[in-house]
Structures are given as structure tokens and as C-alpha cells.
Amino acid sequence: MKESPNSAVVEDQDPLATTATQAQISAEIATAHEAYRNGRLTGSPARDKVEIDFAPYRSSLLRHPTKDLHHADPETIELHSPAFGHRDVADVEADLTIQHSGEPLGERMVVTGRVLDGDGRPVRHQLVEVWQANASGRYIHKRDQHPAPLDPNFTGTGRCLTDENGVYRFQTIKPGPYPWRNHTNAWRPAHIHFSVFGSEFTQRIITQMYFPGDPLFPLDPIYQSILDADARDRLVASYDHDLTTPEYSLGYRWDIVLTGTKRTWTEPEGGDE
Amino acid sequence: MTALKPATPGQTIGPFFGYALPYEGGENLVDRTHPAAVRLHGRIFDGAGVPVPDAVVEIWQVDEKGAISDRPGSINRDGYNFTGFGRAAVDGAGAYQFTTVEPGGERPFFSVVVFARGLLDKLHTRIYVPETVDLTVDPLLSSLPPERAATLIAEREPNGNLLFDIVLQGDEETVFLDFD
DSSP states (O other): OOOOOOOOOOOGGTTSSSSSSHHHHHHHHHHHHHHHHHHHHHOOOOOBBBBBBBTGGGGGGGTTTSSSOEEEEOOOOSOOOOOOOTOOOOOOBBBBSSSSSSSOOOOOOEEEEEEETTTTTTSSSSSEEEEEOOOOOOOOSSOOOOOOOTTTOOOOOEEEOTTTTEEEEEEEOOOOOOEEEESSSEEEEOEEEEEESSSSGGGOOEEEOOOOOOOOOGTTTTTTBBBBHHHHHTBOEOOOOOGGGTBBEEEEEEOOOOOOOOOOSSOOOOOOO | OOOOOOOOOOOOOOOOOTSOOOOOTBBSSSSSTTTTEEEEEEEETTTTOOOSSEEEEEEEOOOOOOOOOOOOSSSSSOOOSEEEEEEEETTTEEEEEEEEOOSSSSSSOOEEEEEEEOSSOEEEEEEEETOOOOOOOOTTTSSSOOHHHHGGBBBBBBTOOEOOOEEEETOOOOEEOOOO
């Protein structure tokens, strides 16, 4: 890959970035949210997907379609999903804390939950991938130039397959917040990136899981690009003391709900013990 | 129909997926020595016509006979079984490529999903092969104006490659799909 001589974080390359203040970004977010709430009062439909056209996230300006998405009925291959198995994913890949010779720094934690389709059916034996910053808010990615320490014992990537109940589970450390160049003094709330497959390719999703009570939520144009407050909340895990291990790790629970299935279920669903 | 559970919203893939999502051989659904191997490639452009250097393209397709694979092995390929799934991160010039076979069967197409920094949600589209596409019969293509349908049809290059550029925004914008 071609390296620019002055290889700072990727956002540096964005000519539209870094000029606004947090106050300006926050005002733009507030305007968009107020317009949405007012619209709801006069009968506008709920918007519980992320907005792909959300100017406070400056990098989105030239990267979102401006024509309407075209409605299509999914056909053939779109009604199925790639299969992944133990050939692809080893059990140890679900533990991000054992990938090196020593223990990573930070708050050890478990994150677990279920992957469900829109009808509430578990998505079984399907691939879940995660990646995240370390406890200091630093990604191992070579373009992350945030002057926080790398952790030689933490890479920050994991994979697992859901079980027969749609349950995924990772052991990791809690990622730190990190600065980025969307605007002056911009900070992302701590998050874990999730990449998930459903039982149909139309359900494919990449998203981010956040931690409860993060003070950076109101300031973050990526999190706030979901206009509906209830929908935003669906990206926030809940702390679950039942998932903790005494004197070892904390626990968070987060379910992922995919869009509805489109395939006509002619075969028996099977596997219901 | 019962009420659907509210779906989890998407979020951008961000800038730092490069050490996490791409994997060795992700772009090679078949070996390039496969008798029916074809190179499917192109670039991703933003609304200013600038290549997007931080995006991921995934394809999911039937095999050359039109069969849908239910076999695992897309991450750890065995070199023999066709699994139908490929993932490619674009390079610094916004270019992606896959080595695969052309989809067969009735009304074949590659199903495609695109992720990028700056793109807050995934985008679905399709790639049709010029020799097998039927604009009048295909339900999706026949529902589009011809100039829009054309954005979903790959170009056959003189050397046999399939070229398919993805334009995220603007006059030449690729048709992106909503299945809900």
C-alpha cells in the first residue's frame, strides 16, 4: 500500500475535516435532532436507521449516495448467507486477552449476547468479528498516530461463531476513547466494532457497540447520526453483574437484532430441541 | 405478519479495519489457474470523483452452474470447494479485485456489499455480467431507467476481465438497493 510521506491519521486527508469546533458540530447535531423530534410530533415516520447523509460527520459528505436507495425484492443468492465453520474460526479467537505472551493492560471484560433476526429467531453458527482500540484508546493500525501507548500484549481483533441459540461471547479488555480529526478536539466514545452475518445476505451488518453512560455520547457525530433516541440506545451494551467473574473480569450484555428475513421458510426450521 | 423486533442500527466501518477484516486469500474465490477463473475488479469513487482508499467490498455469488454453496471455508479456503463469498479491502488507489468464476443459472448476478470510512451504513448492490444480463426480464433492471440500470452491469475488458466501478455519489452514482 502506498504510504504518504506525512502519514498522520486518515482523517487528516479529508479537506473538509478539522475546521469546525465542537460547539459547531454539537449545534449541527442539535438542529438535526430537533427537526426530527418536531417532525415526529406532526406525524413523520420514525427514523431508526443510521442516517447516511449526516453532515456533522464530515467524512460522510462526499461518501453517501444522494439518490434514493432503490427498493428491490431479494432474489436467489441474496436470500442465503455464506456459511462459516470451525474450519474458519478457532475457539481461541474469541479471547482477545490470550493472543500474546503476556496479559494486556486494562479492564478485563466479557461481552456476550445473542444475534437474532427481525422475527426473533436466533442466528445460529454464524460469524461475528470484532475489532477495537486498546485500553489507552490506540488502534494497532499503522495509520493510527494517536500518541497513546500501544500494548504489546493486545492486538484488538477477535472472531467467533454463534452457538445454537445465537449466542456470541468474547473476552477482551475495555477499549479507551480516542481522538480523531472530524473537528477540533473530537473524541470518539469507547466502542467495539462488530461485523455480523445473518441467515440472508441482506442482513449483513457492520456496527459499533458502546458502553453505558459514556459522557462523550452527546458530542459524537457518528453515534448521533441515528436520529431516534431509542434506536441509538440499541447500540449501547448493558452492564451485567451476572456476567462478571469474581476478582477477574467485568461483564456486558449486548444483543444484535438483524432485519427481518425475506426467505419463505418452506423447510422445517429444525434444531429446536 | 407479526411485528418485527427493532433492528440494531449500522455504524461506519471507520478507518482502522485494516488489521481486522481482510484476511489472506479473501479476494480469491478460486485460484487464478482455475479454467473458468475471471478477474472482477474496479475502483470506488466518492462524490468528487476521488478514489476511496479505505473501503471493503464483499461479494456473495452462486457458482458457474447456479448452485448456492452451503459450505464453510471462505476464511480458511481449501482450494477446491467453491464457497461463493469473497472479501477485499481496496488499495491506496481505491481499487479492489476478486478472482472468481462467473455466476451461472437463471438471471445470475454477484451480490455486493460495500463498507467505507465516511459511509455510515453498508450499501448493497449487484453486479451483472454483460453477456448474460437480460434488461427486459430481470425484475430489478427492468424497474430502472436504462442509464441507471447500466450502473449495475460490469464491462467486459478485451482481456476478459470484468470491470465494475462503484460510485458512491453523483451523476454516475451506482444504484444501491434497499431490501426492507
